[in-house]
Amino acid sequence: METDFSKVLVTGSSGMVGSYVDFGIKTDHRSLDVTDLSEVLRVSEFYKPKVIFHLAAETDVDRCERDPEHAYLVNSIGTYNMAVAARNLGAKLVYISTAGVFDGTKKEPYTEEDEPNPQNYYGRSKYLGELIVKSVLKDYIIARAGWMFGGGPEKDQKFVAKIINQLDKPEIRAVNDKIGSPTYAKDLISGIKKLLVAGRTGIFHLSSKGVCSRYDVALSIVKSLRPSVKVLPVDSSYFKLDAARVCSEAMISKEDLSRPWQEALEEYLDTEWKPFLK
Numbered sequence: 001m002e003t004d005f006s007k008v009l010v011t012g013s014s015g016m017v018g019s020y021v022d023f024g025i026k027t028d029h030r031s032l033d034v035t036d037l038s039e040v041l042r043v044s045e046f047y048k049p050k051v052i053f054h055l056a057a058e059t060d061v062d063r064c065e066r067d068p069e070h071a072y073l074v075n076s077i078g079t080y081n082m083a084v085a086a087r088n089l090g091a092k093l094v095y096i097s098t099a100g101v102f103d104g105t106k107k108e109p110y111t112e113e114d115e116p117n118p119q120n121y122y123g124r125s126k127y128l129g130e131l132i133v134k135s136v137l138k139d140y141i142i143a144r145a146g147w148m149f150g151g152g153p154e155k156d157q158k159f160v161a162k163i164i165n166q167l168d169k170p171e172i173r174a175v176n177d178k179i180g181s182p183t184y185a186k187d188l189i190s191g192i193k194k195l196l197v198a199g200r201t202g203i204f205h206l207s208s209k210g211v212c213s214r215y216d217v218a219l220s221i222v223k224s225l226r227p228s229v230k231v232l233p234v235d236s237s238y239f240k241l242d243a244a245r246v247c248s249e250a251m252i253s254k255e256d257l258s259r260p261w262q263e264a265l266e267e268y269l270d271t272e273w274k275p276f277l278k
């Protein structure tokens with residue numbers, strides 16, 4: 001069946017990933033609170049979407065650690081509510097999950113077949129969301145993303161923006177003892193669109209290709225935007241964070257839906273940052 005993108009109901013669309021969604025009925029926290037089941041059912045019954053694209057989440061990993069109840073409410077119960085709405089309508093659900101569902105002990109990048117074992121509350125609440133989606137629905141896409149970047153100066157609050165915001169300093173410190181797979185949010189959306197058009201279901205890893213440390217990402221940013229700045233590698237113990245980060249969030253996919261992270265990052269910096277930097 002052909003995908004009619006005008007019949008996609010999007011949650012959490014005012015966030016970083018949502019900024020690349022150029023289709024469907026876009027709701028935000030104000031117009032649709034995913035933790036409110038009666039509101040979820042009312043809004044979904046009204047629009048009768050064929051696909052629910054569920055982006056709404058509490059993505060502040062340290063806030064989740066300080067307030068696990070809030071993490072479970074938004075990321076697990078909110079996902080349950082959207083799954084129930086999808087089941088009632090016979091709609092497909094797209095749920096974005098994270099490499100943070102894994103325990104980080106594997107030496108090679110994680111595949112879709114590896115067993116999750118989350119180590120912090122963000123990861124637990126997102127993994128519970130995955131289990132809920134799988135138990136409530138047959139027709140779903142669980143798209144796991146890695147270290148996300150995107151959104152430009154307005155929406156990016158993640159690592160890439162944090163490095164760019166320090167470019168006026170002579171030196172920047174970045175962690176080099178943990179690895180992951182960066183993910184351009186724009187590519188994540190185009191990968192999901194391809195999966196929808198192809199009528200696929202199941203779990204998919206949709207990070208950019210490749211594995212690196214935050215230090216490697218910082219080096220690439222500095223090289224592209226301000227080569228005079230020095231990047232110093234530090235251990236993760238240098239930054240005191242509430243939530244534990246595992247040693248590896250590296251991912252690989254059974255599909256060929258992405259490009260190398262360096263290429264994606266370069267495009268992101270060129271198109272979404274350089275026009276705004278002095």
Ligand SMILES: NC(=O)c1ccc[n+]([C@@H]2O[C@H](COP(=O)([O-])OP(=O)(O)OC[C@H]3O[C@@H](n4cnc5c(N)ncnc54)[C@H](OP(=O)(O)O)[C@@H]3O)[C@@H](O)[C@H]2O)c1
Binds near residue numbers: 016055
């Ligand atoms: N960012 C990452 O590094 C990353 C990595 C892997 C996977 N993901 C997943 O990707 C998806 C999109 O994340 P993102 O990066 O776009 O995060 P984001 O920028 O934090 O956006 C999340 C959006 O969800 C909204 N939201 C929060 N609570 C809500 C609620 N109760 N009802 C409705 N909306 C609510 C937020 O609105 P307010 O700000 O107004 O509350 C925000 O606009 C999430 O499922 C996330 O778990 C993200």
